[in-house]
Amino acid sequence: GDSVTQMEGPVTLSEEAFLTINCTYTATGYPSLFWYVQYPGEGLQLLLKATKADDKGSNKGFEATYRKETTSFHLEKGSVQVSDSAVYFCALSGSSNTGKLIFGQGTTLQVKP
Amino acid sequence: SAVISQKPSRDICQRGTSLTIQCQVDSQVTMMFWYRQQPGQSLTLIATANQGSEATYESGFVIDKFPISRPNLTFSTLTVSNMSPEDSSIYLCSARTGGSAEKLFFGSGTQLSVL
Numbered sequence: 001g002d003s004v005t006q007m008e009g010p011v012t013l014s015e016e017a018f019l020t021i022n023c024t025y026t027a028t029g030y031p032s033l034f035w036y037v038q039y040p041g042e043g044l045q046l047l048l049k050a051t052k053a054d055d056k057g058s059n060k061g062f063e064a065t066y067r068k069e070t071t072s073f074h075l076e077k078g079s080v081q082v083s084d085s086a087v088y089f090c091a092l093s094g095s096s097n098t099g100k101l102i103f104g105q106g107t108t109l110q111v112k113p
Numbered sequence: 114s115a116v117i118s119q120k121p122s123r124d125i126c127q128r129g130t131s132l133t134i135q136c137q138v139d140s141q142v143t144m145m146f147w148y149r150q151q152p153g154q155s156l157t158l159i160a161t162a163n164q165g166s167e168a169t170y171e172s173g174f175v176i177d178k179f180p181i182s183r184p185n186l187t188f189s190t191l192t193v194s195n196m197s198p199e200d201s202s203i204y205l206c207s208a209r210t211g212g213s214a215e216k217l218f219f220g221s222g223t224q225l226s227v228l
Contacts, residue, residue, distance in 0.1 A: 043218075043220050100161070102158075106155060106156075
């Protein structure tokens with residue numbers, strides 16, 4: 001079945017460092033891909049998405065490109081801030097578009113000043 | 114957007130008891146879902162809460178263990194029945210608005226610990 005694999009955390013970076021969180025997926029058909037973020041004490045929020053191959057999702061300085069050839073959707077940010085400290089989840093939805101999501105295990109990011 | 118209120122935010126329960134989690138959305142939504150996040154693991158879909166009919170459960174989840182109600186378009190409950198320590202998890206309510214998967218919102222979750 002469909003699945004999502006994320007790099008294990010926690011990831012600890014200094015402020016202004018470059019961030020990459022790896023995400024790879026296995027799916028039939030053509031899924032949509034998402035990154036969600038969960039700040040401490042808050043619910044999951046959609047960070048960015050991509051719905052087809054070579055699409056680049058971006059938001060708040062974060063980017064991820066839908067790479068069908070490598071089945072990847074890595075999250076990147078050029079310069080992280082302390083306020084980016086959160087748990088990041090990669091997810092996919094199947095081509096049936098039912099609203100169901102399959103999540104990766106989440107990666108905790110800690111940014112130190 | 115939709116704001117989802119979930120309660121309780123956390124609870125500590127005794128083995129063999131049941132807990133009902135409530136999820137209230139501030140606007141009418143087309144679909145509501147319940148997820149579970151076990152410690153150190155990803156979110157797993159438990160079921161889709163259907164308005165006015167029985168919920169649709171994913172493989173590995175059954176109605177007797179996780180009864181779900183959805184009496185209207187803005188409210189749903191999930192009950193965790195006959196709890197055991199293995200049920201200790203975060204339970205998340207989510208709601209979908211519109212016709213695309215990206216319009217999916219989440220509550221802040223219920224942290225359940227079973228002793």
